[in-house]
Amino acid sequence: MHDETRLLAGGMVMLAIATGALVVVPYMTVRDVPPIEGLKPYTNEQLRGRRQYIANGCVYCHSQQPRSRNFAPDFERGWGRASVAGDYAYDTPHLLGTMRTGPDLLNIGARQPSEQWHLGHLYQPRAYVPGSVMPGYPYLFELKDKADTGDVEVHLPPGFAPAGKRVIALREARDLVAYLKALDRTYPVIPAPKAVRTVRTPEDPS
Amino acid sequence: MNTVVILLSAFVISVFGLFVFIWTQRRGLLDPSPRAAEVIFAPGEIGVVEDPAGTRETVAKLQAANPSIIGSGHAEELAERARADASTAPLVFFFLCCAFAWLLVASAAGLVASIKLHEPDWLIGQAWLTFGRIRTIHLNAVAYGWAPMAGLGVALFVIPRLLKTPLVGARYAFLGAALWNAALIAGLGAIAVGLGDGLEWLEIPWQVDILFVAGGALVGVPLVLTLLQRKVDHLYVSVWYMGCALFWFPVLFLVANIPGLHRGVQEAAMNWWFAHNVLGLFYTPLALASVYYFLPKIIGRPVQSYNLSLLGFWGLAFFYGQVGGHHLVGGPVPGWMITLSIVQSMMMIIPVVAFTVNMHGTLEGRLSALRYSPTLRFIGFGGLMYTVSSIQGAVEALRTLNVVVHFTHHTVGHAHLGMYGFVTMVFFGAIYFVVPRVSGREWPSPLLIGAHFWLAAIGITIYFISLSYGGWLQGVAMLDASRPFMESVTLMLPYLKARSIGGALMVLGHLVFVLHFVLLLTTKPSGRNQPTLLQAI
Ligand code: HEM
Numbered sequence: 001m002h003d004e005t006r007l008l009a010g011g012m013v014m015l016a017i018a019t020g021a022l023v024v025v026p027y028m029t030v031r032d033v034p035p036i037e038g039l040k041p042y043t044n045e046q047l048r049g050r051r052q053y054i055a056n057g058c059v060y061c062h063s064q065q066p067r068s069r070n071f072a073p074d075f076e077r078g079w080g081r082a083s084v085a086g087d088y089a090y091d092t093p094h095l096l097g098t099m100r101t102g103p104d105l106l107n108i109g110a111r112q113p114s115e116q117w118h119l120g121h122l123y124q125p126r127a128y129v130p131g132s133v134m135p136g137y138p139y140l141f142e143l144k145d146k147a148d149t150g151d152v153e154v155h156l157p158p159g160f161a162p163a164g165k166r167v168i169a170l171r172e173a174r175d176l177v178a179y180l181k182a183l184d185r186t187y188p189v190i191p192a193p194k195a196v197r198t199v200r201t202p203e204d205p206s
Numbered sequence: 207m208n209t210v211v212i213l214l215s216a217f218v219i220s221v222f223g224l225f226v227f228i229w230t231q232r233r234g235l236l237d238p239s240p241r242a243a244e245v246i247f248a249p250g251e252i253g254v255v256e257d258p259a260g261t262r263e264t265v266a267k268l269q270a271a272n273p274s275i276i277g278s279g280h281a282e283e284l285a286e287r288a289r290a291d292a293s294t295a296p297l298v299f300f301f302l303c304c305a306f307a308w309l310l311v312a313s314a315a316g317l318v319a320s321i322k323l324h325e326p327d328w329l330i331g332q333a334w335l336t337f338g339r340i341r342t343i344h345l346n347a348v349a350y351g352w353a354p355m356a357g358l359g360v361a362l363f364v365i366p367r368l369l370k371t372p373l374v375g376a377r378y379a380f381l382g383a384a385l386w387n388a389a390l391i392a393g394l395g396a397i398a399v400g401l402g403d404g405l406e407w408l409e410i411p412w413q414v415d416i417l418f419v420a421g422g423a424l425v426g427v428p429l430v431l432t433l434l435q436r437k438v439d440h441l442y443v444s445v446w447y448m449g450c451a452l453f454w455f456p457v458l459f460l461v462a463n464i465p466g467l468h469r470g471v472q473e474a475a476m477n478w479w480f481a482h483n484v485l486g487l488f489y490t491p492l493a494l495a496s497v498y499y500f501l502p503k504i505i506g507r508p509v510q511s512y513n514l515s516l517l518g519f520w521g522l523a524f525f526y527g528q529v530g531g532h533h534l535v536g537g538p539v540p541g542w543m544i545t546l547s548i549v550q551s552m553m554m555i556i557p558v559v560a561f562t563v564n565m566h567g568t569l570e571g572r573l574s575a576l577r578y579s580p581t582l583r584f585i586g587f588g589g590l591m592y593t594v595s596s597i598q599g600a601v602e603a604l605r606t607l608n609v610v611v612h613f614t615h616h617t618v619g620h621a622h623l624g625m626y627g628f629v630t631m632v633f634f635g636a637i638y639f640v641v642p643r644v645s646g647r648e649w650p651s652p653l654l655i656g657a658h659f660w661l662a663a664i665g666i667t668i669y670f671i672s673l674s675y676g677g678w679l680q681g682v683a684m685l686d687a688s689r690p691f692m693e694s695v696t697l698m699l700p701y702l703k704a705r706s707i708g709g710a711l712m713v714l715g716h717l718v719f720v721l722h723f724v725l726l727l728t729t730k731p732s733g734r735n736q737p738t739l740l741q742a743i
Contacts, residue, residue, distance in 0.1 A: 003441045004433055004449065010227060011450035011523055015457060015487065017223075018527025021546060022479035023461065030540060031472035055400030057338015063613055067536040072609055076687035083538045088470040093404040096474045098533055100613035100684065101323070101698075103691055125326070131696050135326045139333045 035089035038187025042090055042179070049179025052172050053095065056137065063097035064106040064183070080107035080185060087185045102134055109184035118177040119154045119169050127160035140173035221553075224524045242440040243508040243515075246368065246499060248283030255506045257579040258642035259649055268504075268578035286370055293372035294363050295644040297379055297428075301359030302637060302644075304387055306720050308351025311394075313713045315344035320709050324702040334398035342397050342409050348625065349407060349484065350390050350418070355383075356633040357492035358425060361448045363640050364499050365429055368445050369436035375428040382424025389417035405473070407481040408462055415463045419456065426452050443515040447495035450523065454487040471539050478533035485624065486526035490592075493632040494522075494561065497589045500639055502568055504582045505575045510567035514560045521557030525550045532603035535612060551603035558596040565589050580655040584635025587663060591627030595620065610685060615698060615705075616677025619670050626712070627666050634662065634719070647726050654722040661715030668708030676701025 035041075042050065053059070066074040068082035075081060083106055088094060112118065120127060123141050125134040143165040147153045152174060154167040161167060169177075244252065255268045319341040322328055329335045334343075366373045393410035396402060402409035410418075429452060433445075441449075461467075462480040502509050509515060531539070531547030569575075569586070576586050598620055602611055611617060638655065642648050649655060676698050683694040 007441065007446055007449060008453055010520070011453060012457075013227075014520075014523040015454055015483075015527055017524070018479070018483070018530075019457075019461065021528055022530050022543065023476050026472040026475040026540065026543065027468075030475075031469050033470065052400075054402060054404035055339075056333070056336055057342055057402075059404070059406070060338050060341055065537045067609075071536050071605075072685060073687035077691060085471045085538050087538065092469050092473065094470060094473045094477065095404065096471075096534070096537060098406070098613065098617070101615075101695070129692065131692060133323055133326045133695055133699075133702075135322060135337050136330050137336065138330055139336075 030085045033085045033089060036084070036086035036187065036189055039087060039089060039185065040182075042182060045175055046179045046182045049175035049177065049182075050095075052140075052176040053179055054093070056176075058105075059095050059097045059099075061099055061101035061134065062103065062105045063100050064104065065096045066104050066106055074104060077103070078107075078111055079104040080110070081189070083185060084189055086189070102132075105180070105183055106185055107183060109181040110186045113181060115177050115181065116155060118180055119152070119173055120156050120160075122173055122176065123154055123156065123167055124160050127157045137173070140170050140176070142168045142170055144168050224520060227520060227524070242442070243502075243512045245370075245438055245440045245442050246503055247506075247508070248280040248287065250280050251284075251506075252508065253506045255504060255575070255579070257504050257581050257639065259580045259638035259655065260578065261648075261652055264578045264580075264652065268575055271572065271574040271578060283370070287367055290366040290370065290372050291363070291643050293376065294366055297373070297376045297383075298359050298363045298640060298644045300380065301355050301362065301383060302641065304383065305352055305355035305359060305633075305637070306723060308347050308355055308390070309716050310720060312344055312347035312352050313709075313716050315340050315347060317706065317709050317713050319344050320702070320706045324699055324706065333400060339398055339400070339402075342402060343394050345407070346390070346394060346397060346409060350386075350393070350410070353489050353625070353629060353633070354386075356637065357489060357496075357629075358383075360496050360633065360636040360640060361452070361492060362429070363644065364444055364495065365448060366432055368438070368442045368499070369432055370438050371432055371436050373428050374431040374435060378424045378427040382421045382427070385417050385421030385424065387421075389414050389421060392417070405462075405477050407484060408477065412463050412465045415459070419460060422456055422459070426456075442499070443509065443512075443519065444495035444499040446519050447491035447498070451488050451491040451495075454483070454491075458483050458487065471537075474534060474537065475531065475539050475543060478530040480530070482530035482533065483527060486522070486529065489625070489629045490526070491522070493588065493629045494518075494592070496632050496636045497565065497585055497592075500581060500585050500636055501565060501589065504579050504585075504639075505569070505572045507568060507572065509564060510570075511564050514564040518557045518560035518564065521554070521560060525553040525557065529554065529603070532608070535603070535605060535608045548603045548605065551600045554596055555600050558593055558600075561589075562593045580649075580652065580659070581635045581639040583659055584631050584638065587659075588628050588630075588632035588635060591623060591631065595624040595628055598623065610681035611677060612681070613684070614677040614681040615673045615701070616681060619673030619677055622666065622673075623670050626662075627670065631662065631666075634658070641723070641726065645726065649722060650725050650729050651722060654718055654725075658715045658719045658722070661711045661718065665708045665711030665713075665715060668711065669705050670708075672701045672704035672708065676704075 065083050066079040066081065069075045071082075087106070088096075117128065119141075121129075121134075122137045124136045124138075125132040126136075141154065143162055144151070145165065147166050147168060151166075152169045154169055156167060247254075255265065257265060257268060260268060318329070318335070319337060322337045322340070326337075333339065362373065362379065389410075393414045396411050396414060397409050401411055403411055429449075433449070458480055462476060468476045498509065498515065528550040529547050531543045532551050535544055535548070537544075576583050601607060602617070602620060638649065679701075680694045680698050683689050683697060684691070
């Protein structure tokens with residue numbers, strides 16, 4: 001046999017082993033875990049909001065995966081219990097994230113249910129949290145002299161609204177906030193189903 | 207208990223499997239005769255230094271620093287090498303021009319993203335400039351623009367030399383590269399208008415990915431054709447790395463991008479399998495192959511131990527593929543998968559040490575060459591950073607440390623140590639070597655090469671140290687629930703600013719680099735510089 005055939009065959013076997021472990025086995029075991037009771041599918045509006053979350057790259061600063069209490073104090077920070085595979089049954093693409101420049105958002109809907117707060121925070125985070133490094137998203141809003149009927153006006157804290165203008169949330173912003181408010185995995189994880197149990201590490205029970 | 211069993215068996219199986227495999231491969235590849243390591247030299251050429259990026263004087267000094275007997279090189283083989291170079295010249299030149307362009311785009315986007323992290327109200331009016339998009343443009347321009355264009359360009363230059371065969375079918379690669387670049391422009395455009403896929407490292411929509419697949423396959427064609435016509439008996443180490451990388455990448459890319467195949471946490475596992483393997487099984491082997499070729503070539507001495515190269519190669523091939531799960535430590539994915547990844551992350555120390563010992567042995571007693579060879583300076587720096595970043599990565603995977611650094615800027619520091627300190631610096635060095643050979647002109651100014659080196663080296667040092675230290679503090683603050691979250695945000699500010707300064711130096715270095723390249727193209731070769739291609743014959 002030629003060297004190159006052996007080389008490439010060997011190389012591909014190595015990759016196949018890795019793919020088996022990291023892609024195929026998870027495919028067979030955790031791809032189709034059933035949603036946990038209490039988890040609702042996203043509405044169309046929330047799905048559009050999820051697109052906005054993706055399009056504007058919120059995932060590069062926010063994770064959606066609280067860790068278990070005996071590993072890290074995510075619960076104590078108010079981010080929620082450790083998530084399990086069934087919490088993500090409706091999540092394509094996944095938005096677990098690997099960065100916490102900002103807080104974990106898997107349960108932001110439970111933590112902060114106010115639409116006005118979210119809209120205002122998206123328009124200018126520093127109006128609510130001084131020192132925040134989250135960017136504002138003014139392009140998701142429109143400035144008008146006066147609000148028309150049906151407009152959702154954002155009431156910013158004094159000093160942050162542009163002088164003489166009204167800040168109106170565009171549909172993109174409203175969708176996004178609908179998605180954020182839907183981020184709520186505070187329902188309990190029922191311990192019984194086997195498929196769910198297998199996804200926690202034994203030393204790392206939720 | 208269970209975890210320990212899994213951990214142990216994963217460890218035992220992997221090591222056993224690996225050694226069985228190396229054993230079956232030993233014939234031919236594990237050739238104890240040093241001839242295999244010498245194929246990069248023509249008969250009688252060992253001892254002759256080569257650095258086309260140097261001036262006459264520095265090359266003379268480089269040669270003088272080399273105490274071994276000087277051969278002269280077999281004229282016929284040298285002519286053959288010149289023919290191999292000539293066969294690749296236009297193609298390699300095209301790849302490198304693309305690489306230069308993407309380097310500038312990518313680093314400008316990176317700098318903008320960096321500044322935005324401490325000036326959050328800067329440039330927020332336009333959607334495409336928002337942090338989430340410009341950061342993603344940066345990553346994709348680096349990952350699919352600069353790194354593959356530079357890496358494949360160098361591979362296309364090196365492989366015909368190593369096979370002692372002119373490149374066959376270069377026009378396929380031209381077409382492929384054109385498609386690839388068109389795909390990247392379309393992909394970055396899609397990200398800019400908010401049509402990204404949402405998976406880190408895989409943001410480019412799958413419709414555009416089809417173009418990448420076609421382009422990549424076309425680039426592979428001449429390499430396969432050339433391999434089939436090779437005139438050497440021994441496949442040199444660099445060919446193993448480059449050859450496998452070119453077959454690994456399409457599999458990764460294809461599996462990862464098939465629409466509708468992945469879902470939920472399984473998709474997360476796939477995501478990091480892909481993202482880590484792009485680093486480990488594509489950029490890393492291309493860069494290591496460059497080190498294995500250029501370092502011995504420049505100092506005129508074969509790689510010290512061919513057997514260590516073998517261990518380094520198969521160790522990387524085996525362990526690297528399985529480390530992706532360490533990006534999800536503590537996450538909602540199967541525990542055994544994370545444990546496996548942590549074990550294999552630690553095992554990566556084996557191939558890394560094998561590489562390090564080997565290169566150290568090869569350079570031993572020739573360290574002064576670093577002073578006289580601009581190419582070697584970059585490649586030496588890069589090789590060292592391979593060792594440092596790999597060891598750091600292995601340690602970072604351990605749960606006790608990972609819990610601190612996982613969600614912080616510390617990982618971004620690590621990413622740049624690997625992608626910049628190692629991969630990018632090695633490609634810089636390789637480009638300094640390759641450009642005179644393919645263009646027939648010499649770099650006009652050693653001063654500019656020096657400026658580039660120091661800007662890049664100092665820049666990445668500032669970048670790495672500030673983010674590593676700041677990111678650690680950020681992680682410690684986040685782990686202490688009694689400190690408000692905002693503390694972890696505000697304490698990062700000085701370190702994020704320092705990163706912008708480091709990054710600005712790097713960008714300045716890139717400007718110097720590209721400017722120098724433009725000068726090389728526009729100035730007429732001066733008297734002292736004969737076209738290097740002719741000199742070699
Ligand atoms: C051409 C050389 C470069 C390469 C190969 C490179 C590579 C990378 C990689 C792999 C990432 C992803 C990191 C992660 O998500 O963990 C990244 C992100 C980033 N890079 Fe670069 N980079 C380069 C140059 C620069 C420069 C010059 C700057 C300027 C400061 C920069 C700033 C950034 C920023 C701000 C991020 C985003 C980090 C975050 O999400 O918080 N990079 N780069």
